[in-house]
Amino acid sequence: MGGAAKKTACVTGGNGYIASALVKMLLEEGYAVKTTVRDPDDTEKNSHLMELKALGPLEIFRADLDDEGSFDDAVAGCDYAFLVAAPVNIITSDNPEKEQIEPSVRGALNVMRSCVKGGTVRRVVLTSAASSVCIRPLEGDGGHVLDEDSWSDLDYVTAEKPPAWAYVVSKVLLEKAACRFAQEHGISLVILCPGLTVGASPATKVYSSVPAGLSILSGDEAALATLKGIESSFGAVPIVDLHDLCRAEVLLAETETASGRYICCSFNTTILEIARFLADKYPQYIDVDMDMKKKLLLLSGDEGLLEKPRVRLSSAKLVKEGFQFKYNTLHEVYEDTVEYGKALGILRY
Template sequence: MTTGGSKKGTACVTGGNGFVASALIKMLLERGYAVHATVRDPEATAKVAHLKSLQSLGDLKLFRADLKEEGSFDEAVAGCDYVFLIASPVDLTAEDPENDLIKPAIKGTLNALRSCSKAAVKRVVLMSSAAAVSGIRMEGEGGPLVIDEKSWTDIDYLYQEKPPTWGYLAAKTLTEKAAWEYSEDHKLDLIAVNPTLIVGPSIMPELPFSDRLALALVTGEELPTLGLKIMQKVSGSISFVHIEDVCRALIFLAETESASGRYVLSKVDSGLCDVAKLLSKRYPQYKITADLSDVPEKSRLSISSEKLSKAGFKFKYDKLEDIYDELVEQGKAKGVLPKTLAT
């Protein structure tokens, strides 16, 4: 084990200032790991302040690295036991998906994987997405269809039909496929995780976009509401997993020697109409104004994490009500929901 001064070892996390990565870094430090976090600009004070505040928890070093620059991750991954590849372009509204999302995601991930090979790290955990699993052509009625790690998003369907946000689905799918090919050719120990919508508290100053998506029906924010409707139409369900469970699973999969292949991370399957019903009953103070008449009433997919559960992982968050209670508090604290309502 490469200790870097820590008994647990050293882990590198890319895209350190983002929602998932910053939560993972916090958990790794709390568990006694030394952490190398990469960010595009360590001097961008406002963007890295929340990350730097974690230095009080343990041995956290920041490194500059950009997916677009070959060799950029060499220094950050050197001496690491585990590398968590979390950074990725995530712009769902990219005007030129091929050049803004797909090519940079694939090229950047291969670039980071080459750095991992050079450093001979023990294991790489790649943050893929349920978007690489569940983007399939859905015809007719019926369901829900159970989707797990054996399923791959249908790239031909994406390129033929170009459903909204297709570029993100294609980027995650093609990046994961390229990573598998690389790991087989170069004998690199790789795990991929495929989470559904990740929600929950964040140390970022702003509410993360995925929390804004989840809260869109009560905040009424236009872009996240559209995103949520698209998610229901394209993915056939709205499925959730809590950020704490995602970070626990990422570390569990790095540390569990017998782990291999892909792991879907998802705990609560729902549909937009059911979410709307739950929210109006539980938080009647927030009026839902979104028009859901064009959204299918029933979910078409059920996203299964059975493989992870069978490996011995236990999810902590399995009730949508609890997840939303916490999200609503987050929304109030971060100013997207009013703290009190005018009467």
Template sequence: MTQEGKLACVTGGTGFMASVLIKQLLEKGYAVNTTVRDPEKSEKLSHLKELQNLGPLKIFQADLRDEGSFDDAVAGCDYVFYVAAPVNLNTDDPENELIKPAVQGILNVMKSCLKAKSVERFVLTSSAASVSLKKLRENGLLLDEESWSDMDFLTAEKPPTWGYGVSKMLTEREASRFAQENNINLLTIIPPLSIGPAPVARVVPGIGMALSLLTGEQKDLQGCLRLKDK
């Protein structure tokens, strides 16, 4: 099924997941706007230039920290896919490098959607880190729509990559609040490890964690989304 005449915005076009999404949208007949922080870094945009051969793809400069910077990219769009997010898992300052930028970023993009008045649906790409980071005392972990990671555990004990999980939880909650208050059609997806072929050449952290299931290398599990008591 094609979607000719429909315009979608995909934030974070230099990312692994965003590049796959852009390719699929173009192949289905959508016109696509995508955003990047620094259009001057041509080495990070080479895959986007190639994807322009598949269909109408425009590249906009925007930064999650700057309110209003997404206005042009979102204007006239039928759908907005929020894929860009801070992902510095090894930061020494999760509060200022992960959590605050993530929360402010989602609000900035959603405010641009309100200005556009054309967005039919806002799709938030979250992470399994928002639902599965908790200390297990027995085997088995059943997750559903009501599940959240353990905020008290993450902020008190600060296990590896704790700030990433907190940033994803707070991003979801702020997005849900803002969507309800402003009548935005919000859909949230919770992807686990991201692996597989993609137009972008960068390797994502999830590949190392996935390979650890085969190699048994514990160091690759630092960012694992399931923590257990010893």
């Protein structure tokens, strides 16, 4: 007699930083995986996905967030659908409404329509971001604890235009549109809102989060500006390791009672705390690099930086579902992130 049939999952945007790590974990957990990319013939972008086929049954499908129906084959027969793919115009866009906000909402609903057509998907897991939770005016110097009931204030965001403001708007509107669609069509939906996600992935190219997390060591001014933007608009630097995020994705897919939004944040820190830790843990980057010494001096004298978080994102709801974070300190998070940065050439040595 044959064994029990494998559970099948679809992961959208499979060659991306988060998605490829999720594909790897699902295969290791015994899933059959179907994933989507815009161009399956692009060997440079998909080589790491091809290597993951050695871990288990992995099919790669062509699909585009802008093309309704293009996800039909990928989700057909799946038990779970993980919506990870998103437009990549995070920082710069000439027309954020058309290039970031509308495509984000439209793309997620396209995948969810395919889930309705397929009729087999038991749970949709949507990966959003903590930026949908905490970009809002807050009085006082600190002590704010935000949970899943908190939403970024879109009137404030569109008026003040903090860094990556269109990304923030897109995530809020995407979540609310997905919730409405799920309710109207009887889809079981959970949403994950991760903090700054760092850690090693099968992906060989990364944008935004990992370069930002390593910017104090790399000296990348643009990436450091991203990190500063996160702290100034969030009121902290909320961090989660990629491995923990993927574990949370799988847990919430498999937990029947799970519902609604879940913040996924291992801990809340500041740029100064990160800089001091890195200078102590990785002095080789500091001792041989005068520019790095100057950068640390500038950081320590930057009046715009926080000594302690003004805001703390709470993952209590996720923990109540039985989840336990494995990466709870800067040391644990940065150990494999630094090695990953070396492998990708973000760090020089």
